[in-house]
Amino acid sequence: MRRPATTRAITRATTLAAAALVAAGSLSACAVGGSDDGPLVVVSTNILGDVVENLVGDEVEVMTLMKPxxxxxxxxxxxxxxxxxxxADLVVSNGLGLEEGLQQHLDAAADEDVPTFVAGDVIEVLEYAEGDAAGTPDSHFWTDPARxxxxxxxxxxxxxxxDGVDAGVVEEQAAxxxxxxxxVDAEMTESFASIPAERRALVTNHHVFGYLADRFDFEVVGAVIPGGTTLAAPSASDLxxxxxxVEETGVPTIFAESSSPDRLVQALASEADVHVDxxxxxxxxxxxxxxxxxxxxxxxxxxxxxxxxGLSA
Structure with missing residues (x-):
């Protein structure tokens, strides 16, 4: 017996809907499978995360923990x-004491035999010269592009x-x-060369420019926070x-970091008996x-x- 048109329409719609669900499920499974099957690289800081993404392209999933x-x-x-x-298939971290709030998780991953790459292990490390951190490793190596x-x-x-990575793609991306x-290194060298020798002095929130100063011949006059971490606090004598x-060197500019409040730097500028930007x-x-x-x-x-x-004005 021939079914009514309405029944046929309902049956056809049901069949199409079921087919659509199956297709969607297949696509979803492919998407999830592609994510699960590919390697996962977890990176601690967003600076290193950017470096890793430039090296791997679309070859791996890169998960950067530190937000902008x-x-x-x-x-x-x-x-x-x-x-x-x-x-993760690989954990990439800065090391040298930088990731203070994350270290317990990095240690837990290492204890579970997750492969790790610590950037601080492959560079020539400088030590802080003064403050409470004197003699300990300086973690801010990225201010020197050579490192x-x-x-x-x-x-x-x-x-x-x-596993699963096209080595040729990574080699090309890395090159x-x-x-x-x-x-960028060449541009920095040329630009800094224009700063007069008597102006090549840096004052900032805390000691972050040791590597830049070492590479490009600056003097680090001091830091408002005299240590390697923003978790430290300056004393009255430090200020x-x-x-x-500042008064002795006559530096025209103090530099405040975007990752830290600059009110202490502003206070220092107002205390010095010279105009400081x-x-x-x-x-x-x-x-x-x-x-x-x-x-x-x-x-x-x-x-x-x-x-x-700031230093040429």
């Missing part, structure tokens, strides 16, 4: 992020060796990115010593896309321009 504009010394992660960290090149050279083969970092240093730099964190420093290369170019302008 965060402080690497104190940012926290969720329980879900901690679980993914422990299940970032050392990290690129050591990290690229590790990424290329991950391209290396050339870009070298270009008094800095006021004396306060200029913001991007030093410990990248920003959101519209924040001025969305990637490492841009961050270094912006900082170079601001340091040069």
């Amino acid at each position: 504009d965060a402080d690497p010394h104190s940012f926290e992660i969720s329980a879900q992020e901690a679980a993914r960290l422990r299940s 970032v090149l050392d990290v690129v050279d050591a990290l690229a083969p590790v990424l290329a060796d991950l 391209d990115y290396r050339a870009e970092v070298e270009q 008094a010593d800095l006021v004396g240093a 306060v200029v913001e730099l991007f030093t410990e964190s990248l920003t959101a896309p519209d924040g001025g420093a969305p990637d490492y290369l841009t961050m270094m170019r912006v900082n170079t321009e601001r340091i040069t302008d």
Whole structure:
């Protein structure tokens, strides 16, 4: 017996809907499977996250734990992020005491035999020269692009060796990115050379420019926070010593980091018996896309321009 048209229509619609659900399920399964089957690289800081993404392209999933504009010394992660960290195919971290708020999770992953790459292990490390941190490793190596090149050279083969990764793609990406970092290094060298010798002095929130100073021949006059971490606090004598240093050197500019409040730097500027400008730099964190420093290369170019302008005026 021939079914009524309405019945046929309902049956056909039901069949199409079922087919659509099956197709959607298949597509979803492919998407999930593609994510699960590919390697996962978890990176602690957003500066290193940007470097890793430039090296691997689409070859791996890169999960960066540190959000834009965060402080690497104190940012926290969720329980879900901690679980993914422990299940990663590779964990990339800065090391040298930088990730103070994250260290327990990094240690837990290492204890569970998650493969790790610590950038601080592959560079020539400087030590802090003064303050409570004197004699301990300086973790802010990325202010010297030559040391970032050392990290690129050591990290690229590790990424290329991950299961499921096309090593040739990583090698090509690494060569391209290396050339870009070298270009920024050359631009910094040329720009800083224009600063008069008597003006090549840096005062900032805390000691973050040791590597830049070592590489490009600056003097670090002092830091409002006299240590390697933004978790430290300056004493009255620290501020008094800095006021004396600013007055003695006559530096025209103090640099405030974007990852830390600059009110202490503003207070120092108002205390010194000279006119001192306060200029913001991007030093410990990248920003959101519209924040001025969305990637490492841009961050270094912006900082170079601001340091040069601030000390040449």
